[in-house]
Amino acid sequence: MLFKENRISLTTSARRKPWFYSAQSIRTIAGIFLCLVVLNGFVEGDLSKDELIQTERKRLMSLSKNGDYWLFVQSTSPSFGQSREKNITTQLGQTVYLHCIVNNIGDKAVAWIRRHDLHLLTVGTVTYISDNRFSPVHVESTGDWSLQIKYPQLTDAGLYECQVSSDPKISFFVRLHVLEPIAEILGAHPLYVKTGTSINLTCVISDSPELPVFVFWYHNDRMINYDTERGMISLHKWGDDAAISTLYIRDAQPTDSGNYTCSPSNAEATGISVFFLNGEKQAAIQRDANTSQASSRSQWEVWKFILLSVSWKLLR
Template identity: 35%
Template structure:
């Protein structure tokens, strides 16, 4: 009896131990499951650029890669009007230039714009449908190719000196490096009868630079000079030829109104003097020396 009782107690003790072990094991398992079920939000690949710049007419690609997506949808939103362009691989726009390239292996959602236009410039958001929503903005800048002549739009130069005008432009990668210079309505030629004319054009990548030089300028060289790169918006400058030293006041694009008491640009007084009497020019604007040769007073 004693041995049986002892055996029963031993058995009871063993069961208690097993029960404790099972409870402990179950508790540990639940704890592990809870830890493994902790929610982790998706993450964007921040190594990708946030700004994309292209020339008008070129294709543009706005990158977006999302880690730990776990089946959530990814959309592209145009920020200026909150237009939903796409959701995953579906596109919601009638503009066929927009298309999303989806790569499930890398969780990549690339928004492509074929032949980007200047109006496409702006901020686009790559958005994940979490709560709260996660988004990553990408800025698209579309440059409009155009020629540019630095400095004032009016240039005064002394007769007999050398005229130098430099024009720059950003070109498409496939655009030719051709630049045409026009004086008034005539194309400038280095082999023409004038002589002393040179044009130097060079290109480094998309950057184009062209310099026109005219030696020993005369009155006939005055007028409008236009730089016309191939298929780009041209740039122009107006050149005035003067007999004497160029007055300091004439270096300003806005005329001589700064401190000289002249309410209108220098060009107005010069034209008035040429049509009437040169004496009117300094009379109306004391700070200005008339850039025209003497004409007889009208009878």
């Protein structure tokens, strides 16, 4: 009985299935297979990526050989526009704009810097100076990033830098000139005229890039711009940085004598005295002569007193 049981046990062991037929073995084999598939795909992906990089590198190298590469770089990098003013002239107190046109700005920023003290004025559309005369002005359709300066003073003249925060940074420089207009009436001072002739006064406003808004003429304390019965007043540009205003009075009479003042809107007023020759000039000369004689007598009296004092001391 025992012998038969042992034989049956040996027979059962001999008919057992191979190890790779078990569920556990199948799962193990499937896992290894999947790992190999994933690893193979990963390696192939890397190889494909390297191949793409090499292909792109060869393409760029081929572009660089015929110059197209640099055209490609320039077309996608920030650059300054063609219409750029490097020198701007304005007059005292007149609002001025410094223009800076930037192409392909992308995500970069434009900053304005005052060069004489390296003060940061604006970045983009934000102002970084407490002086509210400075402010940025941006026009998107033109790519213009301008710096506005209200009521410019003589101390505002100098060099300004428009800087783009690219890598490397690029800069465009603008030099601002601020002029102070000066008014002057041409001719001899004072002016002597004859009765019945004309009075023709020319007031030149120099260092004035723009025409004055107005030029008022005064006879003594009365404005005469609207007295058109015997004369007229004109105003026109003269050259790039000057303006001329003329006052014309025909058939001048002694009542027209006195002080004439030219008062432009952008400069200090200036004046001239007008006299007539019918005795007034001679009287003025006589007054000057009398004053000179009185001065001479006064000096002689002083010397006379000094001599008498010295003589008196010597006699004592």
